[in-house]
Amino acid sequence: MPELLEQLRKAVGESHVVSGAAVHDDYTHDEALTTVPVVPLAVVLPGSTDEVSEVLKVASEHGVPVVARGSGTGLSGAAVPVADGILLAFDRMKRIREIDTENQVAVVEPGVTLEQLNAELAPLGLIYPVSPGEQSGSLGGNVATNAGGMRAVRYGVTRHHVLGLEVVLADGRVLRTGGKFVKCSTGYDLTQLLIGSEGTLAITTEVTVKVQPRFTASSTVLAPFGTLAEVAHAVPHIVNSGIDPSILEYVDVMVMAGITQAAGLDLGIPEEIKAGTLAYLVVVLEGMEPGRVEEDVEGLGTLLDELGARDVYVLPATSGAQLIAARERAFFVGKAAGCDDLIDAVIPRAAIPDYLAQVAVLAQEHGALVTGCGHIGDGNVHVSVFQPDDERRHDLMRASFEMALAAGGAISGEHGIGTAKLPYFLEMQDPVSLELMRCIKRAFDPAGILGPDRLLDTAQTGETS
Amino acid sequence: MPELLEQLRKAVGESHVVSGAAVHDDYTHDEALTTVPVVPLAVVLPGSTDEVSEVLKVASEHGVPVVARGSGTGLSGAAVPVADGILLAFDRMKRIREIDTENQVAVVEPGVTLEQLNAELAPLGLIYPVSPGEQSGSLGGNVATNAGGMRAVRYGVTRHHVLGLEVVLADGRVLRTGGKFVKCSTGYDLTQLLIGSEGTLAITTEVTVKVQPRFTASSTVLAPFGTLAEVAHAVPHIVNSGIDPSILEYVDVMVMAGITQAAGLDLGIPEEIKAGTLAYLVVVLEGMEPGRVEEDVEGLGTLLDELGARDVYVLPATSGAQLIAARERAFFVGKAAGCDDLIDAVIPRAAIPDYLAQVAVLAQEHGALVTGCGHIGDGNVHVSVFQPDDERRHDLMRASFEMALAAGGAISGEHGIGTAKLPYFLEMQDPVSLELMRCIKRAFDPAGILGPDRLLDTAQTGETS
Numbered sequence: 063m064p065e066l067l068e069q070l071r072k073a074v075g076e077s078h079v080v081s082g083a084a085v086h087d088d089y090t091h092d093e094a095l096t097t098v099p100v101v102p103l104a105v106v107l108p109g110s111t112d113e114v115s116e117v118l119k120v121a122s123e124h125g126v127p128v129v130a131r132g133s134g135t136g137l138s139g140a141a142v143p144v145a146d147g148i149l150l151a152f153d154r155m156k157r158i159r160e161i162d163t164e165n166q167v168a169v170v171e172p173g174v175t176l177e178q179l180n181a182e183l184a185p186l187g188l189i190y191p192v193s194p195g196e197q198s199g200s201l202g203g204n205v206a207t208n209a210g211g212m213r214a215v216r217y218g219v220t221r222h223h224v225l226g227l228e229v230v231l232a233d234g235r236v237l238r239t240g241g242k243f244v245k246c247s248t249g250y251d252l253t254q255l256l257i258g259s260e261g262t263l264a265i266t267t268e269v270t271v272k273v274q275p276r277f278t279a280s281s282t283v284l285a286p287f288g289t290l291a292e293v294a295h296a297v298p299h300i301v302n303s304g305i306d307p308s309i310l311e312y313v314d315v316m317v318m319a320g321i322t323q324a325a326g327l328d329l330g331i332p333e334e335i336k337a338g339t340l341a342y343l344v345v346v347l348e349g350m351e352p353g354r355v356e357e358d359v360e361g362l363g364t365l366l367d368e369l370g371a372r373d374v375y376v377l378p379a380t381s382g383a384q385l386i387a388a389r390e391r392a393f394f395v396g397k398a399a400g401c402d403d404l405i406d407a408v409i410p411r412a413a414i415p416d417y418l419a420q421v422a423v424l425a426q427e428h429g430a431l432v433t434g435c436g437h438i439g440d441g442n443v444h445v446s447v448f449q450p451d452d453e454r455r456h457d458l459m460r461a462s463f464e465m466a467l468a469a470g471g472a473i474s475g476e477h478g479i480g481t482a483k484l485p486y487f488l489e490m491q492d493p494v495s496l497e498l499m500r501c502i503k504r505a506f507d508p509a510g511i512l513g514p515d516r517l518l519d520t521a522q523t524g525e526t527s
Numbered sequence: 528m529p530e531l532l533e534q535l536r537k538a539v540g541e542s543h544v545v546s547g548a549a550v551h552d553d554y555t556h557d558e559a560l561t562t563v564p565v566v567p568l569a570v571v572l573p574g575s576t577d578e579v580s581e582v583l584k585v586a587s588e589h590g591v592p593v594v595a596r597g598s599g600t601g602l603s604g605a606a607v608p609v610a611d612g613i614l615l616a617f618d619r620m621k622r623i624r625e626i627d628t629e630n631q632v633a634v635v636e637p638g639v640t641l642e643q644l645n646a647e648l649a650p651l652g653l654i655y656p657v658s659p660g661e662q663s664g665s666l667g668g669n670v671a672t673n674a675g676g677m678r679a680v681r682y683g684v685t686r687h688h689v690l691g692l693e694v695v696l697a698d699g700r701v702l703r704t705g706g707k708f709v710k711c712s713t714g715y716d717l718t719q720l721l722i723g724s725e726g727t728l729a730i731t732t733e734v735t736v737k738v739q740p741r742f743t744a745s746s747t748v749l750a751p752f753g754t755l756a757e758v759a760h761a762v763p764h765i766v767n768s769g770i771d772p773s774i775l776e777y778v779d780v781m782v783m784a785g786i787t788q789a790a791g792l793d794l795g796i797p798e799e800i801k802a803g804t805l806a807y808l809v810v811v812l813e814g815m816e817p818g819r820v821e822e823d824v825e826g827l828g829t830l831l832d833e834l835g836a837r838d839v840y841v842l843p844a845t846s847g848a849q850l851i852a853a854r855e856r857a858f859f860v861g862k863a864a865g866c867d868d869l870i871d872a873v874i875p876r877a878a879i880p881d882y883l884a885q886v887a888v889l890a891q892e893h894g895a896l897v898t899g900c901g902h903i904g905d906g907n908v909h910v911s912v913f914q915p916d917d918e919r920r921h922d923l924m925r926a927s928f929e930m931a932l933a934a935g936g937a938i939s940g941e942h943g944i945g946t947a948k949l950p951y952f953l954e955m956q957d958p959v960s961l962e963l964m965r966c967i968k969r970a971f972d973p974a975g976i977l978g979p980d981r982l983l984d985t986a987q988t989g990e991t992s
Binding site: 263 | 941
């Protein structure tokens, strides 16, 4: 043990290895609701790719597990340390290495946050459009979970924007994949395989992302509907109209009340409209020409009217932005209200009303309260589950995932499996695909030291540390 | 041998196993310029996933190699049979299983062609926008090579549109990945790993693709420039303007002369303009509103003027479409002219002028003629190489790929490695990534029967058949 710590200090510098009581509470958890904080053997803060490589060589030599951590904003427990392992935290690797306007890419270290990157891009008229709720999330973490967020309906998710990676393998070797280009047919796409692998295949040390022109005009439209089924019915009509919304969210009445109240936001919706409303559709349109956005808003209004919206509100710029910000805080509002777990299933978007109706029945059966909002344009629902009893909640969660799979969906749309959803994943995932994933894991990390017992169960993957 | 054929006939039906002299010449090759036709042991034409599974079980039992073939339009030799193996041809699996307008997806069998799919989608106001030159290409083949084409600058390539796959593994087991949703963070993304694997990991039996509203307005703009460097310089300005072109191509003067002549197309460019022109930029703008497309064309014209275009031509609809069709035939025009090989490198787009200048020097050194066009918006160049001497051409090709790698690029942007580019790939690819690819190959196909000696060399991958 002292030898291990000594070697780690040699690798990253005396002051960048923290252990015992000196480990700050922040490092013991991420934002997952159901995981227990763990103090790692050591928090190690590398400052460069070479230092990451040195740390992994030391870890490999000692057979010590390594968990990677960006900003710790994940919701799956993938960044929760293991007690006998290293937490590799990227607080010191926060440099934007390059913004290349000619090729429209940015090259960043894994600790760079979304807000930091976009602050650098904005003066250049550029944006990195992937927008998971938490702007303090790191690009390394975004790559690990294949982060999505509200803008996925138009822009896709992290995997559609990451063009290349530099990663360090478990044994310390450095691998570069992809580059400053959007297409490639040169061997298996290791970039895509690494994205979403939650720190279990390799440790990301550099990310090359595609950036794009920043829109200059934007408008937020809010439409209350009598039922969620009507909201879901409206979605394909909006998408097929060619209006191409950047955001297309449903928010149920409880979540809407919670988030607007938490934000002190009054949207000016008359009580008689509120009274008969069960779900809201939020649409954001963006473009380079204010005139066109206005035209599209008008077209959208007519369409929503035809599709049975109880009213249509074009929000003033300030309250539009406030509503989106409030929606981004929905997780924290739920958490403050005592929410016990989160469903983040993805299903074909046309199946959303049926799915949520089934979940409501489940909630009744299990004595739980469920509230929801989500990315209705891309089929990703977020349901907050209030049921403190572990067993009843676990039963409800399992049934909700089984229903998602039966509807042709998957357990997680964007939060990941991590440690929090691992038992459900192992139970329900097709065994053939699970076997292939284990083979892939062994190919990258034969000793099983990277992210043990998250995404896959280390014991079953074989040849473990 | 007779036993093998007997088992294959049992699997797919008597008339769907063809061997010996009955094998049609079409099945012995794809469109790669440098490969030699090979007559396989048997051409097997399965009619369903179950039949594919049966065939692979038989092949596994006998340790017989299997090469998959869609329409045979590939340019990398990935679909060239092996003499002692089965050619699995998808002529009978051409059904569009479903067009789901609510979820905006299409579910197709691997033999369905791009033109077939788009003919079904058009009346519904939908399109599958990935557009490699050859519209008779199959979706299965598109998945195998991660096909790209001219519209990648706006829409991305095949991997950005495929949401799910059904594949059969070497041992006959069926695996389903993904589904009717655009985002997922549920384990390693096997869909993405399979896309671009050129038939070496599994055999595709169903493809679920995202479709989108079909644009109703379109305009083609042609701008002659004095140098290719000026064309390349113009590209980021156009992209950053927010105009969002669907096509952004450069065509050098020789290719322009070749393709317009072959198509009998007169674009009406005055001789005095032609005289000082070395490269053309072709831009296609598309949208739902003719007025907006017109406005954007006007903005683009002003921009091109500022960026040094020698003139700007907004082509009449008919000649615009003809020019794009002619550009799509560039490969066949080159082939008819005796072209000996094709460079399909991808590099950061800003590096294109330097790269092509280097290739021109190479051509001089190796007594070769090179002509080019390509997807300048996404950094993918297509250079036709005329040099019949194998050794001199091989030296030129190798040097051109080394230069692409040195510029931060890769050997193939969209054609794939297959058999044609395999020696270059094995020689130049980073050994760490090659080792990982071999491990992945072994995980999927331990006996090495799928697509031997294409993308990877079977002997080095170990545990071969």
